[in-house]
Amino acid sequence: MSTSATNESRSRGKAPAGERVADWADGRLGIYSLAKANMRKIFPDHWSFMLGEVCMYSFIIIILTGVYLTLFFHPSMNEVQYHGSYVPLQGQMMSEAFSSTLHISFDVRGGLLIRQIHHWAALIFIAGMFVHMMRVFFTGAFRKPREVNWLFGFLLLVLGMFTGFTGYSLPDDLLSGTGVRFMEGAVLSVPIVGTYLSFFLFGGEFPGGDFVARFYSIHILLLPGIMLGLMVAHLILVFYHKHTQFAGPGKTNNNVVGMPLLPVYMAKAGGFFFLVFGVIAVIAAIAQINPIWAMGPYRPDQVSTGAQPDWYMGFSEGLIRFMPGWEINLWGHTLVLGVFIPLVIFPLVLVAIAVYPFIESWVTGDTREHHILDRPRNAPTRTAFGVAWMTVYFTLLIGGGNDLWATHFNLSINAVTWFVRIFVFVGPVLTFLATKRICLGLQRRDKDKVLHGRETGIIKRLPHGEFIEVHEPLSQEQLHTLTAHEQYTPAEIGPAVDENGVERKVKGAEKLRAKLSRAYFDEDSQIPKPTVEEYKEITSGHGHH
Amino acid sequence: MKKLSARRRHPLAAVVVLLLALAATGGLYAAFAPASKAQADETSQSLSIEEGKKLYEVGCASCHGSGGQGSSDGPSLVGVGSAAVDFQVGTGRMPAATSQGAQVPRKKAIYSQAEIDQLAAYIASLGAGPAKPTSEQYSKDGADIAKGGELFRTNCAQCHNFTGKGGALTKGKYAPTLEGVAPKHIYEAMLTGPQNMPSFPDTTLSEQNKKDIIAYLHAIDSGESTNPGGLELGGLGPVTEGLFAWIFGLGALIAVAVWVAARTAKAKKS
Numbered sequence: 001m002s003t004s005a006t007n008e009s010r011s012r013g014k015a016p017a018g019e020r021v022a023d024w025a026d027g028r029l030g031i032y033s034l035a036k037a038n039m040r041k042i043f044p045d046h047w048s049f050m051l052g053e054v055c056m057y058s059f060i061i062i063i064l065t066g067v068y069l070t071l072f073f074h075p076s077m078n079e080v081q082y083h084g085s086y087v088p089l090q091g092q093m094m095s096e097a098f099s100s101t102l103h104i105s106f107d108v109r110g111g112l113l114i115r116q117i118h119h120w121a122a123l124i125f126i127a128g129m130f131v132h133m134m135r136v137f138f139t140g141a142f143r144k145p146r147e148v149n150w151l152f153g154f155l156l157l158v159l160g161m162f163t164g165f166t167g168y169s170l171p172d173d174l175l176s177g178t179g180v181r182f183m184e185g186a187v188l189s190v191p192i193v194g195t196y197l198s199f200f201l202f203g204g205e206f207p208g209g210d211f212v213a214r215f216y217s218i219h220i221l222l223l224p225g226i227m228l229g230l231m232v233a234h235l236i237l238v239f240y241h242k243h244t245q246f247a248g249p250g251k252t253n254n255n256v257v258g259m260p261l262l263p264v265y266m267a268k269a270g271g272f273f274f275l276v277f278g279v280i281a282v283i284a285a286i287a288q289i290n291p292i293w294a295m296g297p298y299r300p301d302q303v304s305t306g307a308q309p310d311w312y313m314g315f316s317e318g319l320i321r322f323m324p325g326w327e328i329n330l331w332g333h334t335l336v337l338g339v340f341i342p343l344v345i346f347p348l349v350l351v352a353i354a355v356y357p358f359i360e361s362w363v364t365g366d367t368r369e370h371h372i373l374d375r376p377r378n379a380p381t382r383t384a385f386g387v388a389w390m391t392v393y394f395t396l397l398i399g400g401g402n403d404l405w406a407t408h409f410n411l412s413i414n415a416v417t418w419f420v421r422i423f424v425f426v427g428p429v430l431t432f433l434a435t436k437r438i439c440l441g442l443q444r445r446d447k448d449k450v451l452h453g454r455e456t457g458i459i460k461r462l463p464h465g466e467f468i469e470v471h472e473p474l475s476q477e478q479l480h481t482l483t484a485h486e487q488y489t490p491a492e493i494g495p496a497v498d499e500n501g502v503e504r505k506v507k508g509a510e511k512l513r514a515k516l517s518r519a520y521f522d523e524d525s526q527i528p529k530p531t532v533e534e535y536k537e538i539t540s541g542h543g544h545h
Numbered sequence: 546m547k548k549l550s551a552r553r554r555h556p557l558a559a560v561v562v563l564l565l566a567l568a569a570t571g572g573l574y575a576a577f578a579p580a581s582k583a584q585a586d587e588t589s590q591s592l593s594i595e596e597g598k599k600l601y602e603v604g605c606a607s608c609h610g611s612g613g614q615g616s617s618d619g620p621s622l623v624g625v626g627s628a629a630v631d632f633q634v635g636t637g638r639m640p641a642a643t644s645q646g647a648q649v650p651r652k653k654a655i656y657s658q659a660e661i662d663q664l665a666a667y668i669a670s671l672g673a674g675p676a677k678p679t680s681e682q683y684s685k686d687g688a689d690i691a692k693g694g695e696l697f698r699t700n701c702a703q704c705h706n707f708t709g710k711g712g713a714l715t716k717g718k719y720a721p722t723l724e725g726v727a728p729k730h731i732y733e734a735m736l737t738g739p740q741n742m743p744s745f746p747d748t749t750l751s752e753q754n755k756k757d758i759i760a761y762l763h764a765i766d767s768g769e770s771t772n773p774g775g776l777e778l779g780g781l782g783p784v785t786e787g788l789f790a791w792i793f794g795l796g797a798l799i800a801v802a803v804w805v806a807a808r809t810a811k812a813k814k815s
Contacts, residue, residue, distance in 0.1 A: 045806055045809050046806060047799070047802045047803040047805075047806035047807070048802075049806075050802040050805065050806060051799070051802065053802075054795075054798050054799075054802065082691075086771070087690060087691075087764065087771070088690045088691060088694050088761060088764045088765055089691055089694065090690075090691050091689075091691045091692075092691045092694070092695060105773075105774075106773075112773060112774055116774060116775075120790060120794060123786065123787060123790035123794065124790050124794040124795055124798065127790055127791050127794065127795045128795060128798070131795065131799075174698060174702075174707065175707070175782060175783075259809065264809075268805060271805070272801070272802070272805055275798075275801045275805070276798060276801070279794070279797045279798055279801060280794065283789075283790075283793060283794055283797075284775075285775060286775045286776055287774075287775045287776040287778055287789060287793075288772070288773075288774035288775045288776060288777055288778065289774070289786050290783075290786070291772065291774055291777075291780075294707050294708045294765060294772065294780065295707045296694055296695070296698050296707065299698075299699075301699065302698045302699050302702065303702070303703050304698065304702035304703060304706055304707045305702070305703055305704055305705070305706050305712030305713070305720070306706045306707075306710070306712050306781055306782050306784075307782070308782055308783045308784050309783060310783045310786070310787060311783060311784070311786070311787025311788075311790065311791070312787075314783075314784070314787065400784075401784040402713075403712055403713035404713070404781060404784050404785075406713040406717070406719070407711060407712065407713045407719050410646070410717070411717065412647065412715075412716045412717035413713045413714070413715060413716070413717075414715060414716050414717075415717075
């Protein structure tokens with residue numbers, strides 16, 4: 001009896017401290033069921049699935065460094081005289097925003113490094129989002145059920161661009177002031193309401209005394225707040241949908257093959273955060289970014305050559321720079337088409353890529369869920385569209401830096417501008433066609449590999465003197481991977497007459513859809529993948545021919 | 546001595562003797578050769594004009610005309626002054642015969658300073674023009690650097706960029722970089738307005754203003770400038786920064802991602 005009593009008392013005694021803490025927390029937060037459901041969540045392994053992580057970590061880095069900067073930055077346009085430690089500006093009149101940024105750069109411990117980490121991380125964040133978006137695009141990861149998450153991601157990119165722009169404008173230096181002036185010009189070009197909008201935005205005549213404080217609220221509170229919410233929603237949806245995976249043996253539309261979140265991915269992701277932070281910190285330590293002291297304080301009567309926005313706004317600069325300076329004067333009013341047309345095209349460039357998933361799903365009419373990724377070659381029209389879009393985007397970036405292209409490649413700036421004007425229309429057509437051909441070529445190569453095996457490079461001489469190269473058949477896994485994709489057949493309009501023999505009315509949208517579907521999936525746009533019969537016939541012992 | 550004579554048939558003895566002989570001749574020449582400097586200082590003004598005319602006839606007259614009156618290949622030099630000559634020839638832009646392209650680039654000067662002074666004296670004798678500045682005029686003593694920065698951003702930056710890195714003009718012309726340009730030449734360029742540059746005579750930018758600008762450029766764009774933060778990336782602004790962020794920032798991160806993804810906990814093969 002005594003032994004059982006002691007056993008009982010031991011089991012009723014105090015549990016280990018860790019367990020008690022966990023129990024306390026679980027009773028109040030309900031972590032247990034949450035953790036149980038998600039700790040073993042599986043993530044597939046591929047380097048391109050980590051691009052989104054790069055973005056998330058750089059966003060966290062931006063928030064952390066940004067908080068440090070707010071401790072010292074004065075979002076005020078009050079005019080002050082500079083008395084800090086940077087000699088070439090001593091005694092100059094400047095806004096408090098500019099002088100506090102100089103103070104951060106020269107007189108706050110670690111200030112310049114933190115500023116540079118903040119700015120470099122911002123450039124890398126948006127570049128990362130761009131590449132992440134392209135990965136999702138080219139692998140078809142935007143298909144059902146992930147369309148909403150695609151839009152969340154797209155919104156994050158656009159908001160990131162504007163958060164970046166407002167942040168770039170805060171120091172009130174000559175470069176960013178020119179950028180804000182550019183934006184003011186674009187707002188002014190809007191017919192009828194432009195002037196009112198500009199006065200509303202700047203609290204009166206540009207530059208006024210308000211915009212730094214306003215941009216500050218937008219930059220540190222409004223936009224990042226929305227972005228943080230969107231990012232959480234984006235991640236929740238990734239969890240909810242589960243991650244996509246590339247085709248392969250054992251991988252189906254109904255499973256996810258990979259490693260569990262805990263402990264493997266927690267360790268990997270945690271380590272990767274520090275790697276990202278490390279890379280950005282090293283870059284910030286070795287390369288200067290936005291040296292506002294060299295640019296001087298903003299004054300509306302001054303401007304410098306080589307005034308460009310950060311890269312993510314570069315395509316809008318390109319739109320303005322390649323546009324001829326057209327304007328219409330009517331009844332004493334001026335419509336500045338040279339600025340207004342680029343302002344209209346600017347959102348269209350972005351929207352073109354954002355709406356693509358919906359266009360594709362309309363064309364295919366596919367309402368099934370897709371969790372297996374496409375290889376870009378197996379969706380030639382989509383891949384070609386993506387490359388054409390990137391051609392437009394990067395041509396506009398060249399246009400935005402036309403002066404540097406001119407000076408650094410000994411070209412005429414007029415020639416560069418004309419190249420952009422022509423290539424922005426011709427380029428996407430050329431790259432569309434070329435990409436499609438390359439995709440089809442790669443599909444043929446895959447087909448060839450499936451049917452005839454891998455070229456081994458071993459040359460054999462047959463008894464009658466003929467030389468042949470020995471082909472090695474692919475393994476079952478490789479065969480599966482190369483033939484796992486499915487191919488659509490073009491949609492038909494349907495019979496021209498209904499069951500009563502009455503001519504059926506075919507809507508224009510239906511015709512367009514059939515036409516697009518043919519362009520996507522007819523025999524000129526995809527190589528039929530090898531069938532089992534073809535494979536059997538070729539591998540049934542007729543030799544390599 | 547015995548040591549020396551014992552080694553006189555050493556295979557390297559001849560080489561050593563030759564080296565000694567060469568050093569001795571060279572040293573003697575250096576000690577006794579007539580000093581090449583200071584000739585120009587002692588020649589009289591008219592002699593210098595005469596020398597300059599001779600140089601002019603050989604190197605310049607084919608384009609600018611035998612009397613500096615200009616031709617279809619080059620403008621008249623009457624009244625351009627010694628400052629223009631000193632700038633154009635001193636920065637190697639003149640003679641331009643070998644230059645191609647939309648504008649005459651800066652090259653290695655092919656005339657010595659003494660010859661340039663003679664040429665300048667000759668051209669100045671053709672008609673009154675802005676004279677070559679004295680070193681007092683372009684020295685940075687007594688200059689206001691901050692004021693110079695303000696003047697630079699107001700008058701120069703729209704072509705030469707914030708920090709004088711240069712920029713593009715129309716049809717292949719350009720505003721050259723001001724990095725490594727002698728203060729004297731910057732002063733003369735402001736005074737005379739070479740090629741596409743407008744001129745800033747003393748009535749527009751006073752002597753003191755020019756001095757301020759030169760001192761500012763020295764403060765931000767020379768070996769002595771304080772420009773913290775690491776590599777300047779050409780000082781060209783966001784375009785190079787964006788390129789750097791894409792290639793070295795995102796490029797490095799993708800490389801790291803590939804590396805991390807390749808190191809995975811693989812299931813043991815049975």
